[in-house]
Amino acid sequence: MEFTIFQLISIALVGAVGSMLVNRGVAVFNDGLRPIMPEYLEGRLTRKELAATSFALSFGLIVGFGIPLSIGAAIIIGHSILLACDIIGIWTPEGKKGMILSGIIGAVYSIGVCLGLQFIVDLFNQLPVNFLDSLSLVGTPIIISFTVFPAVAVGYQHGMKKAFNTALITFVIYLLFSKFGSFSIGSYDITLSPEGMALLAGMLMMVYYAAKVRGGDESTNADLVNIFAERVNKIKRNRWLLALMGGLVALVSAQLVLAVDAMPQALINEGKYTEGAIATFARAIGFIPLVFSTSIVTGVYGLAGTTLVFVVGLIFRDIPLLAFVVGAAVMYAEVMLLSVVTKGMDKLPGVREMGEHIRTSLADVLGMAILIGSAMASEQIAPGIGFFWILGFYLINRMAKKPLVELAVGPVAVIALGILANMLHLIGLW
Numbered sequence: 001m002e003f004t005i006f007q008l009i010s011i012a013l014v015g016a017v018g019s020m021l022v023n024r025g026v027a028v029f030n031d032g033l034r035p036i037m038p039e040y041l042e043g044r045l046t047r048k049e050l051a052a053t054s055f056a057l058s059f060g061l062i063v064g065f066g067i068p069l070s071i072g073a074a075i076i077i078g079h080s081i082l083l084a085c086d087i088i089g090i091w092t093p094e095g096k097k098g099m100i101l102s103g104i105i106g107a108v109y110s111i112g113v114c115l116g117l118q119f120i121v122d123l124f125n126q127l128p129v130n131f132l133d134s135l136s137l138v139g140t141p142i143i144i145s146f147t148v149f150p151a152v153a154v155g156y157q158h159g160m161k162k163a164f165n166t167a168l169i170t171f172v173i174y175l176l177f178s179k180f181g182s183f184s185i186g187s188y189d190i191t192l193s194p195e196g197m198a199l200l201a202g203m204l205m206m207v208y209y210a211a212k213v214r215g216g217d218e219s220t221n222a223d224l225v226n227i228f229a230e231r232v233n234k235i236k237r238n239r240w241l242l243a244l245m246g247g248l249v250a251l252v253s254a255q256l257v258l259a260v261d262a263m264p265q266a267l268i269n270e271g272k273y274t275e276g277a278i279a280t281f282a283r284a285i286g287f288i289p290l291v292f293s294t295s296i297v298t299g300v301y302g303l304a305g306t307t308l309v310f311v312v313g314l315i316f317r318d319i320p321l322l323a324f325v326v327g328a329a330v331m332y333a334e335v336m337l338l339s340v341v342t343k344g345m346d347k348l349p350g351v352r353e354m355g356e357h358i359r360t361s362l363a364d365v366l367g368m369a370i371l372i373g374s375a376m377a378s379e380q381i382a383p384g385i386g387f388f389w390i391l392g393f394y395l396i397n398r399m400a401k402k403p404l405v406e407l408a409v410g411p412v413a414v415i416a417l418g419i420l421a422n423m424l425h426l427i428g429l430w
Helices: 005-023 034-041 047-070 079-091 095-126 132-158 160-180 194-211 220-227 229-237 239-254 262-269 273-298 308-315 320-336 338-347 349-381 386-399 406-426
Strands: 182-185 188-191
Touching (some): 005 095, 005 239, 034 273, 079 095, 095 132, 132 160, 132 194, 132 262, 132 273, 194 273, 229 273, 229 320, 239 320, 262 308, 262 349, 273 308, 308 320, 320 338, 349 406
């Protein structure tokens, strides 16, 4: 993982602008932090209390999930940078000086993460027991496991029968494209990814079932827009700053510096960029209802919006500057269409509810895939005891007073086992 000067400048700008937007109360990345922001902005919560809350919500995900999964990978998980923007922006003081300070710290931190990860990789390569190659196995099950998430989401929303039908069609499509996905048209050789086509089929089934759910005269989202009109206007007043942030996120996505989550990261690590874009798009669909509804209620938008800007980056990865322009336009459009899209969801309640089930199924599939991958990595590091180590670490963590986030348990356990193996090697027990 080596970075060019342009990539470092780009990621520094993401950290700087992101931290300044948080400092000004315009946007945050953590969806759990967004509902708390109005409590501070309207004087019911002190900045010190807000800072403590932001740290509690984000720090564990940064050090336990974002950074461990980014070590040795071709691309960094966005949580490592964007969640830190939340902490930096809130911990720096209000006012012009605080905003400038947050920008400087955000830029320095972002560059530090990039260079620091490279340092860790170089350090691991010097260890007598090099477990870096084993660590890469953590993401291996994610690629194929991801194709099952539409079936799981359908099951949560519509029941087991439709989940089975979706899973069966997904499986058949995977088998067909594994066998017949490579062909020639004239002088062109075309290869269609089995994982990508299976995922696309599953997503179409998911949307089909959700669209069949008809609503009555509900006006839940329309009521929200009317009640919180001033907060919606506050977001729109900052549309140019948010567009700038959207363009920068698309830029670093296009340069393959930042991925939105572990699933697209695993695909990009394997060079499956189209599949990575599809995975990122699927995730964004799940987050549109959440981001839009919480933004309307709080007046605070998402640092990466609905995360569609990451998709833009992957699509235009060969033309990063175009990705910046299109990403800025997408973020601008999101902000300006905030009220329209949210009101429109009332007419398709099934699609509106689908977002929640997508998020739940993504978390379930990702958690299980990372745990299985971590077990595979640990068993390669320490044959015979790797599975014991991961299962013990995972189950005992559940009993802790302050347990690690479950997504982080596997990667942290693998790194801990690698360090232990080197310590035992030094004293002759390995």
